[in-house]
Amino acid sequence: MKECLLCATSLETLPSWKSLVGMEEQEVICERCSNSFERADIKEEGTTLASITSLFMYNDAMKDYLHQFKFLQDIALAKVFRKELNGVLKGKTNIVPIPMHPEKKLARTFAQVEALLDAANIPYLNVLEKLDTGAMGEKTRRERLEMKPLFTLKQEIQIQPETYILVDDIYTTGTTLQHAAKILKEAGALRVEAVTLIRAK
Amino acid sequence: MMKDTDFTLRDFLAGRIWHREHIPFDTEIIDAHIKAGHIKVISGVTKTSKYFQQTHYFCRRCENEEQARFTTFQCAKCDGPCAYCRQCLKMGRVSVCTELIAWIGEDLVFANDHQIAWQGNLTPLQKKASAELIESNHQKKSHLIYAVCGAGKTEILFEPIYELLKDGKRICLAAPRVDVILELEPRLKAAFPETPIDALYGGAKPSLAPAQLILATTHQLYRFQEAFDVIFVDEADAFPYTADGTLKRAVKKAAKKDAPIHFVTATPSKQLIVEANKQGAISSIPRRFHGHPLPVPRYESLWNYKQKFEKGKLPPKLVNWVRERLDHQQPFLIFFHHIELMEKALPIFQTIDERIQSVHAAHENRKAHVLALRNNEVPGLLTTTILERGITIPNVQVAVVGAEQQIFTKGALVQIGGRVGRAVTYPDGDFVLFHHGISNAMDDARKEIVNLNKKGGKL
Ligand SMILES: [Zn+2]
Ligand SMILES: [Zn+2]
Numbered sequence: 325m326k327e328c329l330l331c332a333t334s335l336e337t338l339p340s341w342k343s344l345v346g347m348e349e350q351e352v353i354c355e356r357c358s359n360s361f362e363r364a365d366i367k368e369e370g371t372t373l374a375s376i377t378s379l380f381m382y383n384d385a386m387k388d389y390l391h392q393f394k395f396l397q398d399i400a401l402a403k404v405f406r407k408e409l410n411g412v413l414k415g416k417t418n419i420v421p422i423p424m425h426p427e428k429k430l431a432r433t434f435a436q437v438e439a440l441l442d443a444a445n446i447p448y449l450n451v452l453e454k455l456d457t458g459a460m461g462e463k464t465r466r467e468r469l470e471m472k473p474l475f476t477l478k479q480e481i482q483i484q485p486e487t488y489i490l491v492d493d494i495y496t497t498g499t500t501l502q503h504a505a506k507i508l509k510e511a512g513a514l515r516v517e518a519v520t521l522i523r524a525k
Numbered sequence: 526m527m528k529d530t531d532f533t534l535r536d537f538l539a540g541r542i543w544h545r546e547h548i549p550f551d552t553e554i555i556d557a558h559i560k561a562g563h564i565k566v567i568s569g570v571t572k573t574s575k576y577f578q579q580t581h582y583f584c585r586r587c588e589n590e591e592q593a594r595f596t597t598f599q600c601a602k603c604d605g606p607c608a609y610c611r612q613c614l615k616m617g618r619v620s621v622c623t624e625l626i627a628w629i630g631e632d633l634v635f636a637n638d639h640q641i642a643w644q645g646n647l648t649p650l651q652k653k654a655s656a657e658l659i660e661s662n663h664q665k666k667s668h669l670i671y672a673v674c675g676a677g678k679t680e681i682l683f684e685p686i687y688e689l690l691k692d693g694k695r696i697c698l699a700a701p702r703v704d705v706i707l708e709l710e711p712r713l714k715a716a717f718p719e720t721p722i723d724a725l726y727g728g729a730k731p732s733l734a735p736a737q738l739i740l741a742t743t744h745q746l747y748r749f750q751e752a753f754d755v756i757f758v759d760e761a762d763a764f765p766y767t768a769d770g771t772l773k774r775a776v777k778k779a780a781k782k783d784a785p786i787h788f789v790t791a792t793p794s795k796q797l798i799v800e801a802n803k804q805g806a807i808s809s810i811p812r813r814f815h816g817h818p819l820p821v822p823r824y825e826s827l828w829n830y831k832q833k834f835e836k837g838k839l840p841p842k843l844v845n846w847v848r849e850r851l852d853h854q855q856p857f858l859i860f861f862h863h864i865e866l867m868e869k870a871l872p873i874f875q876t877i878d879e880r881i882q883s884v885h886a887a888h889e890n891r892k893a894h895v896l897a898l899r900n901n902e903v904p905g906l907l908t909t910t911i912l913e914r915g916i917t918i919p920n921v922q923v924a925v926v927g928a929e930q931q932i933f934t935k936g937a938l939v940q941i942g943g944r945v946g947r948a949v950t951y952p953d954g955d956f957v958l959f960h961h962g963i964s965n966a967m968d969d970a971r972k973e974i975v976n977l978n979k980k981g982g983k984l
Contacts, residue, residue: 327593356865397618400596400611433602433620 328354329400330389352403360385364523373505374515378495378523379408386522390494399434402443405521409444412519413489419448422492422504423475426454436493440521448491451481452504474503483511495520530563530631536735538564538626539633540695540752542586544617545624549733555626563630569623570595570608584610586619587747588774612771613747615727627750635737639690643683643716648816651681654808658685661785661806662755669801670789672810673819673977674914674943678789679709681810682757683716690720690737694754697739699746699776701766703727705759705915706740707892713740743772749779756780760914761788761797762936791943792936812981817952819974819981820945822928822938824967827959830926834870839877843926843959847877850905850922855954856898857905857922858912860941862930867907870926874907883907913940920951928958928967938970 326335329352362381369375393401421437429435441448452475488508505516558564571583582595589612600607603622610619661668672678703726710724723736725745766772801807827840850857861867864885874881880903884891897903899918923945945954
């Protein structure tokens with residue numbers, strides 16, 4: 325018996341012909357849980373970052389989701405948004421997840437953005453490396469902007485004069501994405517866009 | 526090199542099986558005790574190849590082995606394929622590379638000087654059950670207390686618990702629902718003022734002091750292992766205990782070898798009665814402590830109530846029922862089978878009286894709303910089956926909307942009716958089942974209540 329990954333009620337969906345021939349992925353959460361998330365579909369445009377697309381709002385359901393996914397380390401939940409991520413990223417190239425600091429990744433046992441992309445079956449490039457371990461939450465906006473670079477390009481990585489798409493789980497102030505975009509641009513990227521699962525505020 | 530045992534650590538860890546990273550002690554202290562052989566380290570999830578060479582996972586904390594409740598992944602910590610248990614995830618994730626720790630050093634010895642401050646009187650039936658329970662403890666037999674709602678189950682346990690405490694035994698009183706634990710905690714603390722008592726439920730911090738009497742949701746027993754000399758399972762038929770095999774295993778795992786596991790309930794399953802009869806250890810109390818009979822449900826048809834709610838209308842019968850309660854200033858509970866239907870109905874009910882509220886499992890205001898009902902600050906509540914047991918509100922009147930729905934089993938209906946007429950001052954009240962067709966469960970519940978009243982009346 326299959327259960328909703330979020331509330332454990334049984335999923336009584338009958339497999340469609342598409343799912344039987346492997347063309348359609350089975351649902352992993354129930355309709356009720358699915359409806360508790362609020363679509364955002366915000367697209368902002370700018371200079372360093374040509375565009376930032378966010379898929380969902382940060383509501384109570386999303387807060388619980390992130391808590392279980394990141395804090396309780398429930399990597400199974402990476403599957404929950406695979407359809408939506410596929411919708412914006414399928415067929416795109418040069419997808420770059422925002423990396424985690426290695427120590428933090430070790431503690432969490434997985435990197436959440438990579439897990440989201442893996443679950444959606446989207447290939448990506450690991451070109452960036454996280455430098456600072458200080459928690460963002462404790463710093464004021466100005467401090468964040470004035471901080472030394474958050475990322476560096478990995479050794480022996482060549483950036484092409486093409487479009488790159490950064491992916492992060494949550495977009496709060498945009499500092500993280502701005503820093504990452506700047507690195508890619510300076511290394512020769514023609515255009516940098518971003519996709520985030522969640523838009524806070 | 527460590528010379529002595531850290532007794533605070535022993536007091537906390539003895540009888541428990543704990544996530545090594547989440548223990549409230551310094552790493553060095555833990556390491557030293559492992560080295561000295563006082564603590565044993567256990568892999569959180571074990572992996573075996575049985576069943577035709579397929580990998581089979583087993584959680585060492587909650588003993589889950591339902592394979593669908595394990596997730597395998599590429600783990601950065603152990604740098605390879607790993608798996609974790611989703612059954613007990615909320616207590617801190619346990620995976621193959623997670624270390625659980627258990628105390629194997631010097632035993633924890635409990636005091637045997639205790640005080641019992643409870644001074645109420647037991648009815649002859651309560652007294653008999655209490656004595657029978659004490660006898661079963663002597664014989665290390667598991668015992669079933671089959672007592673109607675309002676029989677005074679908790680008071681029956683006081684004397685047996687006191688006897689066990691004086692013998693230096695460690696005792697657990699477990700219940701599937703947190704509401705039951707929250708209601709038991711102040712009563713037991715008042716009854717045994719000298720005894721270290723700890724109440725454990727999701728979100729409660731365990732104390733470091735060694736509690737001789739532990740009140741816990743059955744979920745919390747995942748974290749115990751061969752800890753208790755006796756376990757009482759209150760409301761043993763309540764969801765999720767009945768539905769979940771791992772919770773039953775958790776109770777067994779938490780008990781020491783040969784420790785009796787007692788059940789206390791108003792609505793035992795057939796299986797529980799059969800097992801108890803086999804042992805010969807069953808006490809039944811078909812009568813409420815105040816001697817009045819249980820309210821017998823009456824049926825009222827409420828055809829197509831769902832469609833009416835969908836259209837934003839309340840069936841007149843329901844309006845009249847609520848108006849009557851308001852006129853007589855009687856607090857009321859209206860049970861629904863489904864949250865969504867209830868939420869749809871709430872604004873319609875609020876047109877009769879805007880103070881009417883609703884509660885369900887995920888509601889943060891649940892406790893506050895129930896308290897408000899008790900204090901007459903709200904006239905009535907709409908609720909899911911979450912309030913079917915554990916709560917006592919003097920003079921409460923009860924209706925079930927959609928009593929024919931599957932979720933309203935015989936046991937659930939008996940429990941719901943058990944909310945009515947509990948107080949000596951108001952020993953009666955209305956218990957009405959609004960329905961779209963009469964189910965077997967409704968008839969079974971009614972029959973059971975009538976039978977119990979017959980039995981109780983003869984005594
Ligand atoms: Zn487990
Ligand atoms: Zn691992």
